[in-house]
Amino acid sequence: MAEYDFLEEKVPLKIGIRYPETTMLKVLGFLMGLVLMVVTLLITGFSLTGFLLLLIGIILALFGQLLTPYTIFPSEKLPKLNALFLLIGTGLVVAGIAILGANNAELSDPSQLSFGQYLLLTVLGITFVLFIEYNHASLRFDDVLDSATRHSQEVFDVGPVLKNYYKAGSTLMVFIAGATLLLLVFNSILRWAALSANPQFGHSVVLHSVYVMAITLAIVFVPLGIFLLYYFEYMEEKLKKEEEEKRAKETAAIYT
Amino acid sequence: MWTKKAVLVVSLAILSILLGLALRNPLLLSMSAALLAYVSISVFANTAARLAAERKLSHEKIFEDGTAKAELLIVNRGGKTGFLEVRDKLPRQVQIKEGTNYTYLNLNPKGGATRLKYTMKFPLKGLYQIGPITLRTQDPFNLFYRESEVPEISEITVFPQVRDVKELYIKSKQPKIYPGEMKVKMPGPGTDFFAIRDYIPGDPFRDINWKAYASTGKLLVNERERLSVSDVTIVFDSREVSGIGMDSDNANLYGARAAATLANFFLKRRDSVQLVVYSDKVRTVKKGTGQKQLFEILTALASAEPKGDLPLGGIVEVVLPYMPRHSPVIVISNLEEDDTLSKAVSTMKVLEFDVTIISPNSIEFEIMAKQKKGIKVDPVAYNILRLERDILIQELMGYGVRVVDWKPAIPLTQVLLEARNY
Numbered sequence: 001m002a003e004y005d006f007l008e009e010k011v012p013l014k015i016g017i018r019y020p021e022t023t024m025l026k027v028l029g030f031l032m033g034l035v036l037m038v039v040t041l042l043i044t045g046f047s048l049t050g051f052l053l054l055l056i057g058i059i060l061a062l063f064g065q066l067l068t069p070y071t072i073f074p075s076e077k078l079p080k081l082n083a084l085f086l087l088i089g090t091g092l093v094v095a096g097i098a099i100l101g102a103n104n105a106e107l108s109d110p111s112q113l114s115f116g117q118y119l120l121l122t123v124l125g126i127t128f129v130l131f132i133e134y135n136h137a138s139l140r141f142d143d144v145l146d147s148a149t150r151h152s153q154e155v156f157d158v159g160p161v162l163k164n165y166y167k168a169g170s171t172l173m174v175f176i177a178g179a180t181l182l183l184l185v186f187n188s189i190l191r192w193a194a195l196s197a198n199p200q201f202g203h204s205v206v207l208h209s210v211y212v213m214a215i216t217l218a219i220v221f222v223p224l225g226i227f228l229l230y231y232f233e234y235m236e237e238k239l240k241k242e243e244e245e246k247r248a249k250e251t252a253a254i255y256t
Numbered sequence: 257m258w259t260k261k262a263v264l265v266v267s268l269a270i271l272s273i274l275l276g277l278a279l280r281n282p283l284l285l286s287m288s289a290a291l292l293a294y295v296s297i298s299v300f301a302n303t304a305a306r307l308a309a310e311r312k313l314s315h316e317k318i319f320e321d322g323t324a325k326a327e328l329l330i331v332n333r334g335g336k337t338g339f340l341e342v343r344d345k346l347p348r349q350v351q352i353k354e355g356t357n358y359t360y361l362n363l364n365p366k367g368g369a370t371r372l373k374y375t376m377k378f379p380l381k382g383l384y385q386i387g388p389i390t391l392r393t394q395d396p397f398n399l400f401y402r403e404s405e406v407p408e409i410s411e412i413t414v415f416p417q418v419r420d421v422k423e424l425y426i427k428s429k430q431p432k433i434y435p436g437e438m439k440v441k442m443p444g445p446g447t448d449f450f451a452i453r454d455y456i457p458g459d460p461f462r463d464i465n466w467k468a469y470a471s472t473g474k475l476l477v478n479e480r481e482r483l484s485v486s487d488v489t490i491v492f493d494s495r496e497v498s499g500i501g502m503d504s505d506n507a508n509l510y511g512a513r514a515a516a517t518l519a520n521f522f523l524k525r526r527d528s529v530q531l532v533v534y535s536d537k538v539r540t541v542k543k544g545t546g547q548k549q550l551f552e553i554l555t556a557l558a559s560a561e562p563k564g565d566l567p568l569g570g571i572v573e574v575v576l577p578y579m580p581r582h583s584p585v586i587v588i589s590n591l592e593e594d595d596t597l598s599k600a601v602s603t604m605k606v607l608e609f610d611v612t613i614i615s616p617n618s619i620e621f622e623i624m625a626k627q628k629k630g631i632k633v634d635p636v637a638y639n640i641l642r643l644e645r646d647i648l649i650q651e652l653m654g655y656g657v658r659v660v661d662w663k664p665a666i667p668l669t670q671v672l673l674e675a676r677n678y
Contacts, residue, residue: 043283087264094268094284098275101283108280124283125290133294133397136261140398144341144360161339164362168396172297179293184286213285214273221292228299239304239402 013070013081019145021158022138026065029134033058033093036127040097043107043120050100057092060085061135069143086135093131097124109208110187122181129176137165183220187212190219262298262399265291294397301395302402305363306334309389309406311344316410320381320417320513323353326410328372328389332363341392344372347384349503351377380504381416381512383559385409415554416512418520419668443479450481487528487543487580489609490515490553491571492560493589494535499562500592501621502628505664507590510616512557514668515588519553530579531556534571536564543580569596572603584610590618591648598651605655613652613659614671619645620663 017023037054044050064085072081079087101107107117145158190212195202206212269291276284307330314325328344344357355374363370378384387409394401443450452465455475468476492515498508515531522529523545530543531553539560541552568589579585585604591597591613604611619641626633649659660674 040283090268094272094275094287097283097287098279098281101281102279104281107282110282113282121282121286122290125286128287129290129294132265136398148356148358148360158360161360161362164339165396168301172301172396175297176290176293179297180286180290183289183293210276210280210282210285213282213289214277217273217285217289217292221296224296228296231299239404 011068011070011080014068015066017066018068018142019158021145021162022141025134025138025141025162026062029065029131029138030058030062032127032131032134033061036093036097036124036131039120039124039127040100043117043124044100044104047100050096050098052096053092053099054096057089057094057096058131059089060092061089061131064089065135065138069139069146082139086139089135090132093128097128108210110184110210110212111191111208115185118181118184121184122177125180125184126173126177130173133169137169141165183216184213186220187216190216257401257403259394259398259401261397262295265295265399269295295399298395298397298399301397302400303336303393304334304402305332305337305340305391305393305404307331307337307342307363307389307391307406308333309408311387311389311408311410313386313410313412315412317413317415318378319415321377321379322414323375323377324412325373325375326357326386328357328408330363330370330372330389330406332365332368335365337361337363337365337368337393339394339396339398341394342370342372343390344374345387345390346376347382349378349380349382350384351379353377376412378412378414380509381414381558382561384412384414386412413555413558416509416516416557418554419513419517421517421521421669421672443481446480448481450479452476453479487530487583488518488522489530489532489543489575489579489583489585490518491532491534491568491575491585491587491589492557493568493587494533494560494562495565495593496535496562497565497592497618498590498616500590500618500625502625505624506562506621507592507616507618508560508562510662510664510668511588511590511614512560514614514616514662514671515586516554516557517668517672518586520550523547523550529553532571532575533557533560534564534566534568535560535562536566538566538571538574540575540578542578565593567594567596568600569594569603572600576603576607579609582608582610584612587611587613589613589615591615591645591652592618597648598655601652601655601657605657611655611657613657614662615649615659616662617645617664620665624664 017026037051037058040054041051064082067082067085069080069082072084073079107113113121141158141162144161148158187207191202191207194204194207201207206215269288272284272288272291275281276288309331310329312327315322316324318324326344330342340361340363342359342361346352346357353375356372357374359370359372361370376386387407389406389408391404391406392401443453452468453476455464455477459477463477463479465476465478468474492511494508494511498511499506501507519529519531526545528543528545529549531541533539533556539556541549541556544552568587587601601611601613619638623633623638645661649661652659660671662671
């Protein structure tokens with residue numbers, strides 16, 4: 001009688017490319033990190049600490065891509081080693097950008113920013129999103145392949161899924177970039193509206209500092225957040241109702 | 257539903273806003289704007305999947321270590337599925353030997369279909385449920401997901417493994433006086449007419465069929481339908497304590513294999529076998545012979561999960577009136593946590609049943625499980641437990657019962673041979 005062990009399988013710690021299918025995502029993730037660094041330095045200028053933090057963050061995120069999902073914490077809910085590297089890397093990248101762009105007199109008044117600078121800030125935002133997305137997608141698809149190969153003996157073809165990901169992801173990214181640019185430019189409309197309503201308010205310090213950007217985000221996203229909360233609830237109810245109707249139909253079909 | 261990633265992205269966006277305000281850094285604010293746009297747009301990129309599925313199985317009843325093929329047809333009845341994860345839910349004991357029960361795909365709207373084919377291996381006995389099919393649709397960035405199920409469920413019964421045993425000397429002490437009640441479709445000692453055959457020198461004179469001799473001119477003898485040699489009762493302990501150990505090594509599993517092997521052996525020998533399984537309730541397969549009886553016994557053993565704590569004493573009281581007197585009774589139990597054992601065995605002996613106890617040693621199963629998991633085993637505690645078990649076995653043997661202490665390392669055939677000294 002063969003020995004069967006149903007104890008949890010532990011993933012060994014290994015360094016290397018887990019699946020060649022996701023190499024492109026790893027490369028894109030690393031490239032986005034480099035672009036992010038270049039755009040940040042273009043906007044802010046050079047500072048050693050910020051630059052080093054950014055660089056280490058990008059390297060750590062790349063290193064995380066080359067690790068197996070080795071468990072280091074006792075709970076399954078906590079991140080695995082590769083995800084932890086990505087988290088730390090992202091944190092360092094944010095810290096680097098925070099240091100590089102802190103108290104920058106040229107950038108602190110959004111009313112003085114040109115459209116080109118807004119465009120650069122949009123590129124920065126989108127590059128950061130892409131940096132997170134590609135790095136995470138690489139880990140996610142590696143896990144999908146892991147799961148597929150662990151549960152089957154066949155080679156799982158992730159090609160069509162990745163193709164769809166690039167296609168759908170790129171389309172959505174265009175929308176995200178547009179939305180980001182609109183959000184950043186929206187503060188000009190806000191300032192104009194404030195000026196029309198009350199010139200004193202229109203010339204206030206708040207509307208000529210980064211606070212106006214935060215106010216813009218709050219004006220857009222707080223109502224959107226509330227809407228989404230209700231939207232999720234509505235969708236859940238709708239799904240339940242549909243399922244109940246479907247079941248009722250099936251039961252009726254059985255008894256007729 | 258939000259994924260962990262979505263929560264982390266929103267948290268990062270909020271952190272960036274706060275840091276951006278504190279450090280007067282517009283870069284962080286533009287990053288948070290992009291992050292929030294990323295999350296908001298993804299909400300609407302997640303669509304629900306409406307699928308229909310059908311599963312075909314090559315076998316619905318197999319033996320341990322057997323394989324069954326499954327073919328799952330999934331058809332999209334709704335719009336575009338987006339990123340869809342499909343998993344045919346399998347019990348964790350099931351191993352996939354070929355193919356896959358999991359896929360990640362993007363089905364075409366209205367009629368787009370995919371087929372999953374896989375071969376499962378069932379190493380352990382039991383009643384297994386295959387399905388439902390779980391679906392998870394995601395947006396391309398895996399920020400939100402929706403889960404649903406297609407209630408397509410199939411069942412597979414996995415019978416315990418049956419070993420081929422050459423000889424067992426477990427039989428009634430007085431097989432001729434108490435031959436049992438079951439007729440077996442073969443010639444032998446009995447009362448009812450079975451067939452006519454040619455006379456062979458040595459046949460009793462009274463068996464000659466004179467009427468047949470008159471019409472054919474040949475000496476022919478009557479044969480009678482044989483009655484079963486003995487009625488064997490197998491009592492199988494499937495209480496919760498029988499599950500001590502690992503999924504693959506425990507008293508319940510070993511005991512079921514022993515019971516299946518014994519039942520197969522006795523039924524092949526044309527004996528009549530009855531099975532009593534006790535767990536949280538008592539399940540009895542009434543005595544019978546033949547393949548159908550074996551099938552019923554195997555089904556009962558397959559579905560005997562470790563649960564409940566009914567005592568053997570109670571079982572003996574309930575089942576005893578239905579047990580053929582003086583017949584062999586084989587109790588398969590780990591003898592754990594049952595205060596009524598001595599009383600039950602003594603009652604059976606008083607009624608002159610030939611009792612044999614095959615006892616898979618749960619202490620050893622527990623030690624094995626602990627060692628496999630890397631848990632330290634306290635030798636003193638286990639030595640005390642072993643001593644207590646030895647005392648109990650000695651006490652039971654004192655009633656004239658044969659007890660076989662079955663350690664996991666001993667193969668089943670050897671254990672059954674140990675029970676032969678009757």
